[in-house]
Amino acid sequence: MAALPPYTSTAQRTWHYTFRIICGLIFFFLIFPIIVIVPLSFNSLPFFTFTPEMLSFDPAGYSLKNYADFFTNPDWNNALKNSVTIAPVATLLATSIGTLAAIGLSQSHVPFRSAIMAILISPMIVPLIISAAGMYFFYSRIGLQGTYLGVVLAHAALGTPFVIITVTATLVGFDKSLVRAAANMGADPVTTFFKVQLPLIVPGVISGALFAFITSFDEVVVVLFLGSAGQKTLPWQMFTGLREQISPTILAVATILVAISILLLTTLELLRRRSERLRGIRST
């Protein structure tokens, strides 16, 4: 598809360019909503569209007002605080037990492997509203509804399938004879795990952790039902803001979250390249 060969007919040429234009439009559809909120978040007036001042690049049309509001408004501050206290703990929990389980699942003799896998993956499959409903019913029975612990446990449960999938995928490329070699030289299983296996699968563990983190950090349905006012997270605050009185501060929050996504995406890409490189070296 690169350069058109000299024998192409006019019709083919036309189609070639039409197709590219169509694809361009679809890419535009994908990226436009995310890009457009960035300049809108600097609007000095409380509008959700470009003002004439902004279009003429008049500095007076732009301001950091929305960002200032985000960092000073107690509602948003609380939400930010809750988000950064819930997500890391849920991530840590999901990643640690998820990694162990993934290693267990990759052993050659696991009884009922597919049944266990189905149970472990289920939080990813069941629609969030159903998970939220079930957790709400059950957690209010055992007194976890409306508590920090309840939200952390629920978010960890939602994050584990991603850890399982990424770590299992990394373990496929892991050479098991290394473990045997370590055992052969007298290392006990714990030493073998921390000194030999973990360093090699760490890219998979980190990308699993990133998935678990973003699951918890972006999650709103479960926390909406399971949390009380004390666990109001950023997405929850955004949801309330969007449903009730939509304030332009949301655009500033959205821009910050887009920046975080770009950061995460870059990290993941770097990890993927590193693990590909490592695998490339090993296979030669």
Add this chain to the structure above:
Amino acid sequence: MSEATSNGPVLTQDGVPLKTSLAKALRREKLRAFLLIAPLLVFILITFVLPIGDMLWRSVENGIVRDTIPHTIESLADWDPASGETPGEATFAALHVDLLEATKEKTHTRLGSRLNYEISGASSMFRKTGRRVKKMKDENFKEQFIKVDKKWGDIEYWRTIKQFGPRYTGGYFLNALDAESTAGGVSFKPEDERIYLFLFQRTIFLSVSIMLSCLLLGYPIAFLLANLPVKTSNILMILVLLPFWTSLLVRTSAWKVLLQQQGVINDILVWVGLVNDAGRLVMINNQTGTIIAMTHILLPFMILPLFSVMKTISPTYVRAAKSMGANDWTAFWRVYFPQTIPGIGAGSILAFILSIGFYITPELVGGTSGIFISNRIAYHISSSLNWGLAAALGVMLLVMVIALFYVYDKIVGIDNVKLG
């Protein structure tokens, strides 16, 4: 191995038969694998599987009637609603005993609101009676009850109480299917009272529309990405992955801002002159809003599986077809397209499954005409407090999703789910 003697079993160094030793090692390995999995398995069972089980149980559980008015239910056992007469004095006496107890615990109002889901007026009937039950004289209970509220003399209310007497009920599921059980057996409610079947229908219709628009937009992109040189396609892939990684709420708020009547898209349309200022398009708080926003959100889930299938298709087939005289369209339609069908299947099912369970986006941009069954479930949990009905609707949605996932597993295999 050469040490093994020909007349005995093969022994290991410490004298144990090799077979036993191997079996022991295998057992130990299995145990170790299981111990590694156990913490997560227990964790998921408690934090996730039990809650789902609780929901299943709640969708049929109905202990409240029996627990609040046990004597009444017992005395209703040999009353036949088909007789056309309200129950006798003995039942009313039992009801008096039960309600005296219930008003002490204040459980009668809860029973009232429970029965109100089945027959309107039950809530006020129990509340009113609860206030007067202490002052009743110890005779002619039937007369006194009917004096407090005429509805006690109505056979329909008694029929409902008897019907919901058992500990388990299919009543929530009947409600969720817009059916009711009347004197003449189970039947659908009148056409204009059907809410849930209609909502299920709309959820499926909107999900199919979203799935098709994802396919329509995703196919060309996946095709382009799969056929460009790796360097270019890696850069363009960022345009697909960035939305995939961006928070759902960010994308929803972006669409909410863009689609408003005073929003960017309408402004551009007015500026270009496609619509005049008075005729700004209404694109939000209706089905259009839901379809546009959700297509955008689910598009990466369609593109990624399509791309990974198209990547494996060798270009030689299309070249061979062309060399044998097929024109571009025939080569594509008869040779290339059939090879992408697994990708289409995987992407479509994935997009469909994700979309029928959506809650946030329809809630924010769907208005009243663009909402899904999930929104109704949420409403019953937090506003109407009819948890049994919410659970029944949830179970029905869950069954649909699991059935679809079974198909997905058959086509793609659950282990082949790729992320990013």
